[in-house]
Amino acid sequence: MRNSRNILLIFLLAFSIYACGPKGRDGVEEEQFAGYWYQGQAEINVFDLEQVRYGESRNGTAVLIFVTEDFSKRKQVKLDDPSEAGRDAKKVMKLNMTREFVTGVYPYNTMLSVFTPIYEELNSYKIVSSVTEWCGQAFTQMNWKNSAYKVQLFSYFESEGDQELKIDAKAEDELFNLIRLNPDLIAEGDARLIPGLTFQRFSHVELKDYRADISKNDLGENSSELIVDYPQLRRTLKIQYKKFFPYEILAWEEIQTKSNGDQEVTKATRRSLNMLDYWNKNEKLFEPLRNDLGIEK
Template structure:
């Protein structure tokens, strides 16, 4: 018994933390959704899914707007929990830093698509504390972009009751960015919020900092914008799954909309999204549709023989 407890000490502590948070009804600074959804899972079920030592990997068929046309590509969403230092805002990797870390849910979103002869690769990471009243805000977002003209990087860190933005880029207007934005909701964190508890998504008229991927593709500086948000039942037939919900975001002053479609029942898997805005002279809708999902400790599968797992993920079979 002692060996079992020692071996699974971190999992036990994390499970107890989640149980405590649910018992205290811990919330973040948001408006309560008035849309009914299936009952949330018991804390033990939540812990069993998210603290089992595996990540959730999902692949999507992608059509991405750029240069006034829709370009075919692929997208991958990775959700995984990890210990995250609140002081340096990086992953805790040593025993000495454990007391400075809290459990977070991390999103990794990867989009790859080709534009004519050359390709784009975009990567966003988002780190959101899990039901932690002491740290209710998403702590960090980082996005990198690579294409044949050059590459760029932008990062937001939660500091001094707001977000500090730092950016570097090949492009002249973004070459060296350093500015602050007021604390408010981040579009990039909403993917994590869906997975943690969609009933706590903000609905109605809110201030929202647009997604870093969209900002980089459109060469826009980050700033809070007025957004109209709505959570309701998805009534279309394009996306796979049952009891689907749709979270819709509209930016009236930016002529951009985003819809994230997800399963209404735990674990609220994201089955696709649509993003509409003007690209050159055309108003286009980028779209991603789920192909397949698997759970894996992917960091332990980096040998050539493990390429079969990658093939299974990306092929959708």
Template sequence: MQPVPDCLTMKQFVTKNFLLIILILAVGFAFAMQVTIFQTPPATPPAVAAVLPAAFTTYWQTGKAEVNTYRLEQAEAGALHKGEARLIFAVEDFRTDTQVRSETEASRDKSIPVLRANLSRQFVVGMQDYALHTSVFTPINSLVFLNTLKVSTSAQDWSGHSYRQLNYRTNEYQVTGKSYVEPEADEAYTVPKALLEDELWSRIRIAPDKLPIGEIQLIPGTMTARLRHRKLEPLAAKVKLEPYEGVLYPGKLLKAYIIEYPTDDRSLRIIFEGVFPHRIVGWAETYPSKNNLLTSRAVLKKTIQSDYWNHNAPADTSLRAELLN
């Protein structure tokens, strides 16, 4: 009996295992192209160190947050008002399905590392206290998870309070909101996927060399949209990055990331350190308020690293006083 030719054996093998071979090729192609479907995470979350320099891991994965305090002048009701701002960054595990912080071992395989940014502003307008807070959850591994997953903003003043949230779902942002203001009482709409102004603060801290430059589409910041009572939608923006040459902000080798909205009569400048860890030392935001073109400004006062969530005793108020002075 003559042996079966190698080519015939190979043909029989391919015929018998055709579906398996196609499946293997499809998985290999998806891995090579770094394809994700609806930003579903892999079984094992990607390590931070695998996509960023070691210095990033050393600085951010110490079990502490970076807390920054700023002197603030905020535009509202046609005038500038003095106040305080805080910008807090921390790395944490974030669930991609329910879009909340992972707090159990059972949810770890559904989570990815994000850089959480909390921006708060407190200021007084005449007799009224204003308090605004924005939380942004941006995946650290932008090669796999391209879009910020969630943004939430709340605002309180003597008239009432409001809340707005964006969730990234199936290639768009779902917007929900509640407010004491009649046109914003119950919001539920979607906006096309675009870069968020709110995530730029985190993008600066993660990889400033990859910031978008030129003419792009941006969804304006939720905090300013609330103060101006604007609905969220992508707008044309002109963006550039250049050295900062002024003397108002502290630090060395500073850079200015400049965003201009030609159709919205508004601009934003974020000033940050050009060297790691790229602290944000201040910002300036210009837009009309009651027909007055005003510029809100924040200038860095102090930066500390702290596990502030573990300092809840009355004696810990001394740590707060040290930070705010």
């Protein structure tokens, strides 16, 4: 009888540890994931960018920085001291995507930040987009709260002004992070998606969810492609990635079909990948590292 009780106690203890401990989403292998992403470095990907703006293709540079962070689910900000946050501390995959290019005499700078939970089957907690150029600034922030995105949009255009919205849908921008977790997390078929915030700023389409068709295409060898088609917007997004962990992003393409049938194609092709704790390298002596990353000064 005593042995039976001991076995039961051991079982219950093991179950409680398993139930209370962090578990990845389905399809995310924790040991493999932690070995790559929890080594105290960020993955910095530099891309050659061909960005269509005002009907012309502009050469530029895009940078995708992927890194894991401790995040406050309640405050929806990076935690200063995760050990003091208790259950509010959540691990996220953070994407910072920048685009830099020139239109005529003046420069464009965009930045997108996406915070996607690693251990919760939820939409990305927070998505932020900014566009700055000599005409002015635009800024959009979406926070996932109470089963919908609370959206705040600020723009220098009179027709858009400042807006507050509520959208209950998944976001296109988190697809990059979901690919990095495991492409199998992205279901194929019909979906309702909020288009990419950078695209929304450039096109000035209404910020809401649209019907999208999601599919995947095997490109052979070591890569696959995620295809997101928006019939109403006449727009297609293609993201090429490696088939196997850590599912690196190799390229992406945005195809916009105009009313006359002509296509405008924005595309980015990866030039380099480096692992770096860049936040510890902010002194002037580290500036030569930009050459190693493939970024011009």
